[in-house]
Each structure stands twice: as structure tokens, then as C-alpha cells.
Amino acid sequence: MTVSRTSVFTPMKAELPPNTDLKAIIADLADDHVAAPAGRDKQGLIDIAADARERGIQLDIIVVQGNPGIEANLRDLANEVGKIEHGTVVVFSDDWVGTYSDQFTRGHLEWAEDKAKYRGPDHTTEAARVFVDRLEQPETVSWTVITLVILGVLIATIGGLYLVKVRRAQGRAGERTPV
Incomplete structure (x- = not known):
């Protein structure tokens, strides 16, 4: 009988959404803190990111096309970008949201994510506004x-x-x- 010593708790390697170019995203964030494909309301997202930064939230917004295989890929992307950019990173797909922050707790981020999800590809700006508005609210649950x-x-x-x-x-x- 062979006994395996493989741990079930070994962390998995971060998996980015399909067709994601991390270097291109970082370069796109450099000028206005928004990386979004054509066809999305990039100017609206730029305005939201700028407004958040004026209010003390060091926000970077990333938009990916479609929904990746699993929602966790968005968080992995946010974490990878957060290691480089720091602050708060939010990644939107058509229906899901992934986040990273060295400023907010995971619970506060997920509370803000909940209201920003499932808005569809034509409502990314609305989802970003909802996300930022919820981040600005104090944590009410201790x-x-x-x-x-x-x-x-x-x-x-x-x-x-x-x-x-x-x-x-x-x-x-x-x-x-x-x-």
C-alpha cells in the first residue's frame, strides 16, 4: 500500500482569466488607472477612478471581456495587479467582480462586491459606482x-x-x- 504525502492545503498557482496580458493591463493603468476594452464606457470609469482617488481610495479599475471560467480568476488578476500597483484593484467581467486591497478588509471588499455583481456588460460604469459608494461606507458589522x-x-x-x-x-x- 502506498501512502501519498501530498497536502490538500497546498496553495494553487494564481490563474488569470483567459487571454489576459498582465503587462498590457499594467501599461494601460499607468495613465488613468483604468484598463478596459473598447466599447466599454472608459471615460465614465476614468471619472469614477479619479473621484475615488480624490476621496482617498487608491483605485485601479480593470474590465475583462465576458466571464472567465471561474470567478476566482478575477480575484487572482486583482491580486497580481495589486502586487505591482498597490492600493485597491477591482476587476469587472460581464457579471462578476474580483478585488484586492491593502486599504480595506476582505469582508468590506466582498460586501462592496455583492452589490456590484450581475449588472451585465453594458452596466460596468454603474457597477463601479456602486462598488466605490459601498467602499466609502464605514463597516457597520464588527x-x-x-x-x-x-x-x-x-x-x-x-x-x-x-x-x-x-x-x-x-x-x-x-x-x-x-x-
């Missing part, structure tokens, strides 16, 4: 606080059940002693 509250309720419940058990045991012991 998962640390929620976890601590749940943990506190759990500990209180366990403590309460223990007290009930102790009192029942004392009550039964009192019933057994002859008077």
Missing part, C-alpha cells in the same frame, strides 16, 4: 463584537444550566435524608 456577544451568551447559558443542575442535586439530596 465580527469581533458579534463573536464576543455570542461567546458571552454561551458561557452564561452553560453557567445557568450548571446552577440548575447543582440545585436539583441538592434538592434530591435533601429529600433522601431522614428527619
Whole structure:
């Protein structure tokens, strides 16, 4: 019998969307922080990126044609560009969004992504505006606080059940002693 020592947790190599030229994207981002194919509202995206930068979000916007095989390819592309450009990178396909940021938490990015998805290829500018608007909103959910509250309720419940058990045991012991 042969035992394999291959780990199932080995990270996979980043896989970019098909027909993606990383060098061309980086070059296209250099002048206006937008890399988009012809036919997309590039000027609208340039305006959104410039507005975001004025508000302190170092944003780069990338648009790819169609949808890649899997949505994770968009995040891989955003990560690769983010290693070079830094700041916040958002990649739009026809229906999906992938992001990278050294400024925002992954949870905040995904919250902003959720409202920007599934808008179709003719609404990339609208999706970018929604994404930036959501990034500008403060994070309203503190998962640390929620976890601590749940943990506190759990500990209180366990403590309460223990007290009930102790009192029942004392009550039964009192019933057994002859008077």
C-alpha cells in the first residue's frame, strides 16, 4: 500500500482569466488607472477612478471581456495587479467582480462586491459606482463584537444550566435524608 504525502492545503498557482496580458493591463493603468476594452464606457470609469482617488481610495479599475471560467480568476488578476500597483484593484467581467486591497478588509471588499455583481456588460460604469459608494461606507458589522456577544451568551447559558443542575442535586439530596 502506498501512502501519498501530498497536502490538500497546498496553495494553487494564481490563474488569470483567459487571454489576459498582465503587462498590457499594467501599461494601460499607468495613465488613468483604468484598463478596459473598447466599447466599454472608459471615460465614465476614468471619472469614477479619479473621484475615488480624490476621496482617498487608491483605485485601479480593470474590465475583462465576458466571464472567465471561474470567478476566482478575477480575484487572482486583482491580486497580481495589486502586487505591482498597490492600493485597491477591482476587476469587472460581464457579471462578476474580483478585488484586492491593502486599504480595506476582505469582508468590506466582498460586501462592496455583492452589490456590484450581475449588472451585465453594458452596466460596468454603474457597477463601479456602486462598488466605490459601498467602499466609502464605514463597516457597520464588527465580527469581533458579534463573536464576543455570542461567546458571552454561551458561557452564561452553560453557567445557568450548571446552577440548575447543582440545585436539583441538592434538592434530591435533601429529600433522601431522614428527619
